Amino acid sequence: MFVVQSYDKKCNVPNVFVIFVPTMSLITAFGNMLRGLLRYCVVCHRPMRTHHFSICPHCVARLPFVHYRGAVGNPMERLLWSNAYDIGRAQALLLHRAPSVTTIFVRHFKHHEERALLTQLTRMAVAELRDTDFVATIDAVVPVPLSRERQRQRGYNQAAVIAETVARETGLPCLPDLLQRVVDNPSLSAEHVADRVAGVAGIFRAAPEGEAYRHILFVDDTITTGATLRECAHTMADAHTRIHTFSFLTLFVASGLHVGYGRAEVTSNEDELIRSKPTP
Ligand SMILES: [Zn+2]
Numbered sequence: 001m002f003v004v005q006s007y008d009k010k011c012n013v014p015n016v017f018v019i020f021v022p023t024m025s026l027i028t029a030f031g032n033m034l035r036g037l038l039r040y041c042v043v044c045h046r047p048m049r050t051h052h053f054s055i056c057p058h059c060v061a062r063l064p065f066v067h068y069r070g071a072v073g074n075p076m077e078r079l080l081w082s083n084a085y086d087i088g089r090a091q092a093l094l095l096h097r098a099p100s101v102t103t104i105f106v107r108h109f110k111h112h113e114e115r116a117l118l119t120q121l122t123r124m125a126v127a128e129l130r131d132t133d134f135v136a137t138i139d140a141v142v143p144v145p146l147s148r149e150r151q152r153q154r155g156y157n158q159a160a161v162i163a164e165t166v167a168r169e170t171g172l173p174c175l176p177d178l179l180q181r182v183v184d185n186p187s188l189s190a191e192h193v194a195d196r197v198a199g200v201a202g203i204f205r206a207a208p209e210g211e212a213y214r215h216i217l218f219v220d221d222t223i224t225t226g227a228t229l230r231e232c233a234h235t236m237a238d239a240h241t242r243i244h245t246f247s248f249l250t251l252f253v254a255s256g257l258h259v260g261y262g263r264a265e266v267t268s269n270e271d272e273l274i275r276s277k278p279t280p
Contacts, residue, residue: 039051039053039054039116041054041055041056041058041059042054042055042104042105042108042114042117043055043056043059043101043104044056044058044059046058051116052116052120053116053120054108054114054116054117054120055117055120055121059101060124063094063101064094064095064100064101064102065093065094065095066092066093066094066095066253067128068090068091068092068128068253069091069128069129069132070089070090070091070128070129070132070134072089074090075253075257076090076091076092076223076226076248076250076253076257077089077090077248079223079225079226079257080226080229080230080233080246080248082230082233082234084233084234084237084238085233085234085236085237085243085244085245085246086244086245086246087245087246087247087248088134088137088138088215088217088245088246088247089134089247089248090247090248090249091125091128091129091134091247091248091249091250092125092223092249092250092251092252092253093121093124093125093128093250093251093252094121094251094252094253095252095253095255096222096252096253096254096255097254097255102252105117105121105251105252106221106222106252109154109158109221110154115156115161118158118161118162118165118221118251119161119165121251122161122162122165122166122169122251123165123169125166125249125251126165126166126169126170127169134247135170135172135217137215137245138170138172138215138216138217138247139172139173139213139214139215139216140172140173140174140175140178140213140216140217141163141166141167141170141172141173141174141175141216141217141219142163142174142175142176142178142179142216142217142218142219142232143157143159143160143162143163143174143176143218143219143220144159144179144218144219144220144228144229144232145157145159145176145179145180145181145204146158146159146160146181147181147183147184148181148184149184158221159219159220159221160176162219162220162221162249162251163176163219166217166219166249172217175209175213177207177209178206178207178209178210178213178216178236179204179205179206179207179210179232179235179236180204180205180207181203181204181205182202182203182204182205183202183203199227200227200228200231201231203231204231204232204235205235205239206235206236206238206239206240210236210239210240210243211240211241211242211243212242213242213243214242214243214244214245215243215244215245215246215247216233216236216243216245216246216247217246217247217248217249218232218233218246218247218248218249219248219249219250220248220250221250221251221252222250222251222252222253222254223248223250223252223253223254223257224254224256224257225254225257226257229248229250232246233246
């Protein structure tokens with residue numbers, strides 16, 4: 001009815017808007033559909049050829065890698081040493097400082113369900129260990145549990161996605177229920193190390209099934225002071241006499257922890273990446 005009424009009755013020529021508007025709408029819809037099919041790099045926003053990654057090869061080449069490769073005695077491992085348990089090895093992939101390219105990633109983790117980004121970074125962290133014996137004696141992978149409140153806000157636990165990816169890449173079992181968080185809202189924003197240690201004390205509970213495992217790999221997205229990962233290990237060590245060794249893997253390591261370990265190389269690469277970022 002609308003189309004018939006909009007015709008010019010005198011010369012019987014269709015009104016140009018009757019053709020133009022629907023045609024433009026169709027073109028816009030088709031463009032949006034194509035845009036939805038493409039995937040864009042989360043750093044430089046260039047379109048990518050694959051749906052499986054979130055960072056393009058151009059940006060991957062300029063990420064601030066810390067190059068730990070699970071090496072014995074690296075800064076992360078030293079931070080997590082304890083008299084309460086034996087440490088296996090520690091691995092992190094990227095240097096995290098604010099503002100930097102890793103803050104883009106952290107923002108994506110917190111505000112979007114960015115599983116492809118987590119998976120890509122985790123696979124890179126595991127790939128660095130391929131020629132090492134990092135996972136040789138590990139029995140199970142356990143994610144750092146997220147509070148119920150935060151999981152409800154974010155819709156998922158990023159540490160669980162990292163743990164599932166590590167398990168898939170290494171063939172190890174992923175056992176998220178071996179450690180549970182029993183306190184929902186610990187104060188983790190405090191900058192002082194002592195405050196953070198006090199803030200996480202007693203927030204976890206170890207499941208009885210953990211007794212069957214001797215070497216656990218804990219995974220999380222970021223290590224800042226190490227307080228949370230140490231509390232995970234202490235909780236498991238206190239609850240089970242059989243578990244005596246813990247290893248740790250995170251995607252990011254805070255810049256304060258990383259000082260003195262290849263920092264100059266990391267800084268120049270990252271600055272180049274930030275400078276080369278085009279306007280979205
Ligand atoms: Zn890119």
